[in-house]
Amino acid sequence: MVASKKKSSQKKPMGVGRPSKENGMNVREALIQAGVELLENTTLEDISLRKVAAKAGVSHVASYHHFENKHALFAAIAEIGFQKYFETYQKELEKTDQDFKGRYRALGWTYFQFIMTNRQFARIMFGGTGVDVKTHPTLLAVSRRTYRQLHEIIRMGQNLGHLEKGNTREKTLASWAMIHGIAMLFLEGRLQMKNDLGEMEKFIQTVTEYAYNGMK
Known part of the structure; x- marks a missing residue:
């Protein structure tokens, strides 16, 4: 009989560059919410994923895990x-x-x-x-x-x-x-x-x- 392997108690590390968000809101939701808020007083032309990511409190790189460009966010x-x-x-x-x-x-x-x-x-x-x-x-x-x-x-x-x-x-x-x-x-x-x-x-x-x- 083959002995069963013990499960490691260590948590697996998060993937490189993979963002996380507190308060139950995931990054995609946070980006969408930030985009909606920016639209209240920012023109469509002036909105960028970098600005949306900054408002959402995530890195610019993290935004590309969810949207390839601002049109995908729109x-x-x-x-x-x-x-x-x-x-x-x-x-x-x-x-x-x-x-x-x-x-x-x-x-x-x-x-x-x-x-x-x-x-x-x-x-x-x-x-x-x-x-x-x-x-x-x-x-x-x-x-x-x-x-x-x-x-x-x-x-x-x-x-x-x-x-x-x-x-x-x-x-x-x-x-x-x-x-x-x-x-x-x-x-x-x-x-x-x-x-x-x-x-x-x-x-x-x-x-x-x-x-x-x-x-x-």
Whole structure:
């Protein structure tokens, strides 16, 4: 009978260059959080992995264990942003009627409100960041979900007789362009936010109503 080997009580050394992080947050999460924070007051052009790593409290070399360049980091931030948006939309649905008009209005208001309250994510999700979504399958899938979500609502309206049938894709794109365009005008400061949130919601819903009425 072969004698069993005793397990060494010594801990294995960490791999060379492999970073660690305290308080339960791993390095990848810390880098993403640092990137989000930098986006609040730094232009996309001025952000670099070196700056993100410094803010996260890890070495520049450590950042390359998780992201090959800043565009890969942007892709990860955008993916989280889309997930946050979908969670927000589901909560908004709980406060409205589960019919076509209710869903359509909820999506418009959620989309606008998310962009205005999560500007750092919006700049990555909808801006020209140089990220090729085709090289990031998970980001591509989650970003397409936004279109599919609106497409399903438009199709619901057609099936229920609220909207004229046909050209579903074109009507989806028209609705998206209307909602996104208004949000961008406010985001860029071309339109000023109203002080009262209720008035703001009413304004956005009026805009979405015009989009809806044009498709009847």
